[in-house]
Amino acid sequence: MMPLHKCAVIIPTKNAMPGLGDVLSQVLSQETPWPYEVIVIDSGSSDGTTEFVRALSVVRLIEIAPETFGHGRTRNQAIAAADAEFVALLTHDAEPCDQQWLANLVSAAEQDPEIAGVFGRHTAVPSASPFTKADLDRHFQSFGNGPHVVSKALDDKRYEQDPAWRQALHYYSDNNSLMRKSVWEKHPYPDVEFAEDQIWAREIIEAGFSKAYAPEAMVYHSHDYAPMEQLRRAFDESRNFKKYFGYRLSASPLSALAAVIKNVAEAFLNAPDETRYGPVTLDQKSLRARQRGALIVGHFLGAHHERLPETWAQWLSLDHRLFRS
Structure with missing residues (x-):
């Protein structure tokens, strides 16, 4: 049976206010020629996040116990609930920069049915330090300078011998990404404490799929850590x-x-x-x-x-x- 939606957008949350309001406003205003759904999966917020989301009739809320949270496990639960061909993933502090963000992610995936996952660009929030802004620009420029669709088959020997090339091929970020659900059904996220997104990307690359970079699918997301x-x-x-x-x-x-x-x-x-x-x-x-x-x-x-x-x-x-x- 055909999925009900072309794409679902999934956002895990815990105590995500007040920034979640801006993120959801941008997500819900995406301009697409096809229907999409929005799912928030919350793991025990106490700051009004669930009440805010529950008041939005166009957003589906899944609530789970805090002790059941896992980076891969929780995302798997939300992806399983999505009735969609593609699933886009954001974090609650990653805000799409424009109304074409979602269409650009899906368009990148539709270049080739062998593309299992897509990642988009991050740009620093306006209040970020100049160092953070430059760091992010430099990081994503490195992907822009290479092929936007990559696979192990591009250079099998290099993949085996060059750790930097392997890292480039499995770079993937749940702050701004999209996956083909039919691939996820065979290759779900691992239940690990760290880097579930990059471990998944390595698995699909080694399974023979491709990964795409969509520089036009951009979100505001940065941190100036102490x-x-x-x-x-x-x-x-x-x-x-x-x-x-x-x-x-x-x-x-x-x-x-x-x-x-x-x-x-x-x-x-x-x-x-x-x-x-x-x-x-x-x-x-x-x-x-x-x-x-x-x-x-x-x-x-x-x-x-x-x-x-x-x-x-x-x-x-x-x-x-x-x-x-």
Whole structure:
């Protein structure tokens, strides 16, 4: 039987107010030649999120117990409920930049039936620091410079031998993505504590499917983390990239120290282009230096987490504590 909708948009939430209002306003105003549905799956909000969503008759609300949440598990539950050919995924703090966002994601997938997943571009929120704005532009420009549709078959030998190429092929972000539901039915998200989106992308790439980049499908999404939160997020990233992908993001204390010195110096000496990103203050440079130092220390600790006392590792990890809850 044909799906009722061309696409469903899924947004997991927990205490997502007040920003969720702007996100849903943009999602509900998408201009498409076909019907789509919007599903919010909430895991125990206490800030009025569920009451707000329940008042929107055009949005379907699924409520789950907080202790059942899992990054992949919860998304699987919402995807299973979607009556659609494609499923787009956002986070509650990723706001589509225009009314063509959803049509652009679907259009990218419809180029070829072998495209299993699509990811869109992120751009920084207007209040973000010039460093954050430049970082995001640089990150997504790297995908814009290469082929927008990729698969393992582009270069099998390179995929086996070049970790950087493998990382590019399995990059995928649930902050702004779309998948073909018929592929998901055979390859659902893994129930893991981190990087369920990139693990899924690696699985579909290795299964022979393609992945597409849709630069026109853009969302506002960025964070200027405090140094300690940056360190803890980097710890989780490094620990779990080693666990799930075999990547060691930091090799030795000396290389980590050298990277800290280099990045701190660059924060003060190599500011982003002020004509493009706005004036850069001394306070912003100082924060950038501390953020970059925290990132490198977090990557080092995560790469060597097995040497840490278990209580330290649990305190450092944000996602591990959430997964245990």
